[in-house]
Amino acid sequence: MKKYFFLAVLSIITSRLFSQSGNITLEDIWVNYRFYSSGIDDLNSMNDGLYYTINNEGKSIDKYEYKTGNKSGELFTVDLANGAITAFEDYEFNDDETAVLLKTNIEPRYRWATFDENYVYDLKSKKTTKLSDKGKQMYADFAPTGNKVAYVIANNLYYNDLNTNTETAITTDGKLNAVINGGSDWVYEEEFALVRSFEWSPDGKKIAYYRFDETEVPDFYMTTFKGQLYPQEYVFKYPKVGEKNSKIEIYIYDLATKQKVKINTTDPEYIPRIEWIDNEHVCVTTLNRLQNNLKLLSVDANTGASQILLDEKSETYLEIKDDLTFLEEGKGFIWSSERDGYNHLYLYDMTGKLINQITTGKWDVTEYKGYDRGSKNIYYVSVEDSPFERHLYCIKLTGKDKKKLTAQQGMNAVEWSKGYKYFINTHTTYTSPEYVTLHEATGKEIRVLEENKELRDDLKTID
Template sequence: MKKLLIFFVGFATLVQAQKKDISLEDIWKKGTFRADYMNSLNSMNGDFYSLLNYYEGGSTVDKYSYETLEKVATIVDSKDLNGIQYIESYSFNNDETKLILGTNFKPIFRHSFLGTFYVYDIATKTLSLIGEDIQEPTFSPDSKKIAYAKQNNLYIKDFSNDETVFQITNSGKKNEIINGITDWVYEEEFGFVKAFEWSTDSKNLAYLRFDESKVKTFSMDVYGKGKYPTQEVFKYPKAGEDNAKVTLHIFSLVTNKTAEIMVGEYEYIPRINWTKNADLLAVRTLNRHQNDLKLYFVSASTFDSTLILNETDKAYVDVNDDLTFLEDNSFIWTSEKDGFNHIYHYDKSGKLINQVTKGNWEVTSYYGYNAAKKTIYYQSVENGSINRGVYSISLTGGNKKLLSNTTGTNNAAFSKNLNYFINTFSDVNTPPVYTLRNSDGKVLKTIKDNAALKETIAGYNLSKKEFSIISINGNDLNMYMIKPSNFDATKKYPVLMHQYSGPGSQQVANRWNGANDYWHQMLAQDGYIIVCVDGRGTGFKGRDFKKVTYMNLVKYETEDQIAVAKELAQLPYVDAKRIGIWGWSFGGHMSTNCILKGNDVFAAAIAVAPVTTWRFYDTIYTERYMRTPEENPTGYDDNSPLNYPELLQGNYLLVHGTGDDNVHVQNSYRMIEALVQANKQFEWAMYPDKNHGIYGGNTRLHLYTKMTNFIKNNL
């Protein structure tokens, strides 16, 4: 009996030994843990969708049936197109008889790019050039015209009139005037590039004009491979500085005249949308503090504007894309006004009809409204703030139904007619599973289940991610912990904390692994405990929890992370002298603050691309949470690590890309100078010409090798 026991113990040890350890090359070079994803699908009319598929030497746009998921047609194949090897983007006109095809893309900023675009007629299989180095070509609803931007001006190409091109603005000039395309700060913080919209009758084109002549420029040296560096110069309004002056205009294709539209006092116009009434344009404006949001209806015939809705908040009001107009021009709107983000229904005059969803939980995505069924589809955290579920509910707020898995993270991609949706499910133990479901949530077919990845993962030495709640500074905070797979509670382990902490963000979520999760698992293999806590200011736990950090960004967030570290230090299996923290961007600001203000508990910190003073960051993001430096100087300075570098006692690694157009390398250079003048030793790394993501070639592998070595040497 004793021999048999010894055999089984030995066998278990052998099985454990056969499990492989994760390497940096697995994560950043080999793609060992890459999940199988669905291509981004485009919902079509009826029960169909399309996909852009690639093959060696070419690409196709293919049509599929939602009912069977089978391909029913190839709409266009690049091998049949003269001058296009690979289709990089496509979009349909309303009746899906034509396509705009894009190729030769040249990136500008995070979302914007130039490209060469064509119109493809599906019936005749003919290709017609729209233009080269243009932006955002868009069909008119009647499919007879295409509007696009080029060199900061707007153009319309009329395919019903010998492809005549009309230039409707002439004022465009680099770093001065932009017509129909957003400036840097709108693109980054309001999340859109195309600042023009066709009316539903194709008779009017509404657009925004940005006069950024008074906005100060930021310049970046681009080192490249040449003998001399070049310079990238662009307008970037930093906190407290001048924004572009934004004005609203409507160009009439009937009169060929442009009118400037007045919509009260405002600083920003973050959205324009035409309503179901072809004469009415919906315009949202914000004051500079972003706590006074107004919705106007503007008449395209009289140019009169009517205030429909006014939403205010003591802190700020978020802007989203949930506004949906019903046939009677009543509309659906989401708001945090009852303390949690919920769905509301208003009539066409702005009078509240009813609050559709209610409860101490958040609606996290609005998917659409099925008029035939009078049903709204949405995603929420009703089953816990770390989970996401897909639901349906009637317009009156009844008949609520869960359409997806109860726990984990569920995302829906609905068909245009809302009869079907593809549900993407994952949780901490399950890589993405794609299922086709009908609008009642019934699973019709499993499309992808990532079984191969699960089999790969099973061969590696991974630890369990354990979710829990930790009580800190009077709040119950979501936390996860990853312990070494051979964890022994009688031993003491170093701890590495990870966080982002930005307003409304979330890191502790019941979803499948990202790249950083595998890196954390690799560190756990080497004997580190990984901890992540979402402190005050993060999202999906209500307005008050998120907005408590207003006027004092990183103050309460830093206090929470320091308090967490002190709680962890009390655990019998934690080495209190070896607790570190790391983060990127906002998280880099946080990790820098923590190693300084928490120098009695943190032994090491890594900051990647950090903000080091909000005075250096852009107007829209920063002032939303802080107001201007002139109004709130202590909020800006009391929590800027530039002002207390002498507090550094532990080991600190600072990393930045010199081509970061978002969080400028200026932040790190000033932090470096502050530490040097305080005579503090630290490590730092600069990645030439790399942007905020610090990637390309071996860059990520090099970066994570450096961070791994730093942790092993200092924690």
């Protein structure tokens, strides 16, 4: 959002540089960043939705109240790690917020994935545990039970039982430029934004994971410069147009029995997503190579048998979105589709039968913001007011009781706290910088977080 506003302002300014060259210099734009707007720090909502945490320069995790903005304490400081780490770059709490995963020495891979050294700090026992001594980890992720962490090292999938600090290898056949377990290849990370390629079951007893066989994918050679005197050659698997892709298999690993079940997916070209429906079933999204035929499969986690939930076709192209939500107690699922010519939300039962279309109209839903299981509200952003605006709405599963929650004309970018207690709205227009506000779930404004007053005043001088 900040980038788009800057570009909009820049287009206005450059058209006036010659008429008002005394007011604006290139140094103002490119050196002093005079026309950049300020936002707010990255906030991580806590489970209650009333408080959030921030990373305080890698030295502590600070807790604040949404409503007042007041700091209420420090949940972790590096001093508590007893020398295990001196700083951290990122963090993630387990589901019950009794432990925190601390990421250090982060090294990027391609676009999204990273190699990290991870530590777990237990807020109750005050104990710090190094996740593994085998090397840097990728995709470290807590089990829903909070007492285990799964991760990938050297293309093999592992998990650590934090109660005993015992590391278990789920796979052993991983090999560079040959087999990847639990991670994604270049195509999936770049084209489908699939980074972590494994998912814990809701009860933490099973893990569904990808196995990429890259052996038939052609090699790509790249010269890299990393500060040394001579360059190095980096080789990775990269399928160009018409070449073979990785062969994909999905397995389900049972932590208790150590047995694996292979999912029957009828060998599609792509499997861009997997998601647990409940403890016994996994939803697998498949896509043909032309990317115009998408299927949702419901898979029995104990046998690997699958049945089709949804089969969607397009004459052009189907985009992969993360809008799939399974309702509680097997009551159905929410899905977004352009089947009527516009992107809208739909409700299906668990046999794949359409119950009803939730949103309708000659406009697109641009963002699905989630489903509140408490209020039974669906939240989404759309262009129904104007193609030049974005507004937040809530609506029931039946498609009734629709309410508009943002009032200001222009672009509204919304982020919710957990439990849909509050949302932070970043408002911009073509001529005004970010105006960031905190709201109740009803849309009522609570307080202003950032108004960029100095920039607004500065812009008035060049009107």
